[in-house]
Amino acid sequence: MIAWGRRSETGRNIIRFLTDRVTSLNDSDRNPVTTAFAQSIRDGWAGLAYGVNSTLRIAGETFRSIGNGDWQRVKQYGSALVEGTVKGWLWGGIQTTAELLWGAVKMVTPIGLFETIPAWWSSVKDAWAGKRGGWDVALTSLVLLTNVLGMYGTVNGVRTANEFRTFQDTLSPSAQSEYITLSTAEQIRLFDAARNTGVPSTAIEFYLSEIGRPGSPLAELPLADALKISSLATETGQGPVLLNYISHGELASQSWIEYVPIEFRDTVIPAFEGEEAIPLKLTQSRVAYRYWGGKSEETSSPWLTVYSDLTAEQARSLLALPKANLADHITPFLIPEDTIVLIGKAASQSTERWAGSYATGGGIQIYVPDPSVLIKLP
């Protein structure tokens, strides 16, 4: 049983340990790095206090002399005040800023390694010789690690800056002309979103040409979502149909997976390519189509599409329909306003037993989580 509390043996040991650490950090023989750091803070603070104090005192004397009409002293104190301000504050400020910048440059470039590696190696050697404790090694290791991380950050930053600089060149001439109309902040946002979502350049071109069009629904959407839709539009070649849906709906607030009944989630998700779909709440009713036939039934199924003119063979292929669905019938359905629909690309099922090599997918499929709302049209 361990007894706790500051009077207990454990408590005393903890206090002793902490006291020893604090003492150790201020002991130049045991911890030269932290001691020097602490000393520089103390010196800096003392210098600042002295400077503030002297400036206030001379300023006070200057104003008092003005009040007394003693112009000789005004000149004397005034020139001291000006000199102190220029030399002490301005020049000192410039020097301090330059030193801080130089320190930062050293920490993010290999220049710093000329100091951090010898300091680390020296602490390791001293620790081996029993002159210094493990804390010094830990501290110098931390500084060295910071230096290395800083260098990694610099390399990464330079690479990203280069990618951003050449990003425009990856676009078609017409997309480039749209791109240059964006502000630098918007260009950076687009570059960043394109990198994060991994959309192809054709999708970015589609997005740029769309947002240049007045009233485009893509302009109203969060950038990442707009790029996803652009990607789906370019990959399926169904841009106008998709935009028609988007302009008659609003992006649902949750992730698309949340709208799939929980018991079917892990079987619906792989039906969409990249396990991605767009959740849309319709603000106006839309017409969608169902391909069915064979053992597949006409009504009450959640699986629909935007295509109205596919042959049975095309539908089975693009929508990766099950073998049992012959797709030799097509029925239009009205999806009422306020219905949540999930729109995405059908995943390939060509290696699955229940489909076959024909089921390449790649077409736009619509999943209606609650198919009871669908209204069959004549």
Added chain:
Amino acid sequence: MKTEQIKTFATKLIEEASLLQQRVKEYYNDENDELALFLRGIAEDLENLDREKLRGDRVGIYRVVSDAPTLEKSELGKDLYAFNGRLKELIAMLE
């Protein structure tokens, strides 16, 4: 111990798949029904304890049954979904 448990569970599911296959044939009155053939294939995947194939089979059961809502609402449809749930348990055991 776990391997034995998995084998026992898989054997039960193979038997269940066989029964479901028979019921599907009767439901559709079709000896060569695609869903029945699919269930026979699932039994093979269960014998091989092929996790990836079984994952795809689970997607297929939902895709086929949800494409035929009359079947989905029937006792057979509910039993197919229950079987799908047990497949999920087996896949979890295989991981």
